[in-house]
Amino acid sequence: TISPIPVLDDAAVRVAVRARPLLEKEIQENCQECVTYSSDRSEVTVGKERRFTFDHVFGPHVGQEEVYMACVKPLVESCIAGYNATVLAYGQTGSGKTHTMGSANSNLLQEHELGILPRVIHHLYKSIEEHKKAEFLVKCSFVEIHNEEIKDLLHPETPSKSIFIREDANGDIVLAGVREEVVTSFEDMMKLLELGSTNRTTGSTLMNQHSSRSHAIFTIIVEQRSIEENTDIDVITAKFHLVDLAGSERAKRTGAVGLRFKESITINSGLLALGNVISALGDERKRGQHVPYRQSKLTRLLQDSLGGNSRTCMIACISLADINQEETLNTLKYANRAR
Numbered sequence: 001t002i003s004p005i006p007v008l009d010d011a012a013v014r015v016a017v018r019a020r021p022l023l024e025k026e027i028q029e030n031c032q033e034c035v036t037y038s039s040d041r042s043e044v045t046v047g048k049e050r051r052f053t054f055d056h057v058f059g060p061h062v063g064q065e066e067v068y069m070a071c072v073k074p075l076v077e078s079c080i081a082g083y084n085a086t087v088l089a090y091g092q093t094g095s096g097k098t099h100t101m102g103s104a105n106s107n108l109l110q111e112h113e114l115g116i117l118p119r120v121i122h123h124l125y126k127s128i129e130e131h132k133k134a135e136f137l138v139k140c141s142f143v144e145i146h147n148e149e150i151k152d153l154l155h156p157e158t159p160s161k162s163i164f165i166r167e168d169a170n171g172d173i174v175l176a177g178v179r180e181e182v183v184t185s186f187e188d189m190m191k192l193l194e195l196g197s198t199n200r201t202t203g204s205t206l207m208n209q210h211s212s213r214s215h216a217i218f219t220i221i222v223e224q225r226s227i228e229e230n231t232d233i234d235v236i237t238a239k240f241h242l243v244d245l246a247g248s249e250r251a252k253r254t255g256a257v258g259l260r261f262k263e264s265i266t267i268n269s270g271l272l273a274l275g276n277v278i279s280a281l282g283d284e285r286k287r288g289q290h291v292p293y294r295q296s297k298l299t300r301l302l303q304d305s306l307g308g309n310s311r312t313c314m315i316a317c318i319s320l321a322d323i324n325q326e327e328t329l330n331t332l333k334y335a336n337r338a339r
């Protein structure tokens with residue numbers, strides 16, 4: 001029997017840090033590691049003295065499976081129980097967000113290399129098969145926010161101007177104008193992930209630069225209807241957002257000018273709003289403080305799945321290389337505010 005879902009007692013935002021290994025190019029350039037970490041104590045130290053503690057700290061040799069099991073699997077389970085959930089990958093361009101999130105085409109990857117998204121989709125369909133007491137309807141959408149404009153990556157012909165974020169009478173956030181696709185298998189959802197990632201990169205000549213300035217949000221909507229009699233509720237709906245955030249690097253580093261400079265500023269304001277929301281959520285129960293969701297499209301879109309009765313995990317991706325020390329420190333400070 002499906003009954004109303006109880007209030008979560010551990011709904012706070014969890015924060016993990018994942019360090020990627022030095023890249024071939026960095027080794028050739030003789031980069032040194034400037035970060036030390038202790039997974040046991042969940043600590044990261046930059047240089048000699050800047051030490052931070054998080055819920056999880058993953059060193060460069062930790063694989064995709066371990067990150068998934070520790071950070072994301074419990075969220076998939078709570079999503080099947082009816083709770084909204086959000087996973088966010090934060091960090092400078094090249095720090096491992098897309099690798100961690102698995103939000104690009106994973107066709108050519110071996111199983112152990114698969115990121116979070118394919119694992120979530122696999123786990124979801126497996127759980128649905130095993131679930132005997134309810135009927136499931138699964139839908140998904142894949143959008144990108146670039147310069148405060150929303151693009152439907154599964155239907156790129158839809159003009160951004162016809163897409164609106166609305167709040168319905170239940171306080172649920174709805175993306176009007178974005179078509180949700182009904183999906184009935186792991187394979188079909190993987191095809192949509194692939195389609196959306198391809199659409200994300202075409203239409204932009206400098207794909208890497210484009211993806212570093214936009215947020216990509218893959219959303220899975222799970223509706224379940226009890227097939228037993230005498231249930232209190234007909235349908236329970238839960239949303240799972242998987243977000244590959246824009247690069248967190250500062251505008252000055254990329255030497256951006258003109259239009260690109262404007263883009264960098266807009267992106268930083270989305271990440272700024274997210275930081276403000278997440279840090280207000282950390283204080284919420286103590287002070288009942290206002291949570292500033294309306295400061296950006298990103299936070300508005302995630303409003304009903306960040307805080308409240310939902311689970312959130314932010315994975316801050318960092319590079320160990322000394323040339324990235326300044327950005328790594330910025331990332332850890334940002335992530336630290338979220339705790």
Ligand code: ADP
Binds near residue numbers: 060
């Ligand atoms: P971002 O999306 O943050 O710009 P990417 O995910 O594209 O960064 O990662 C940059 C490069 O580093 C890619 O070549 C990727 O394969 C590699 N990489 C990232 N994280 C890891 C990791 N944990 N282990 C091995 N290689 C990684």
Ligand code: MG
Binds near residue numbers: 097098211212
């Ligand atoms: Mg990326």
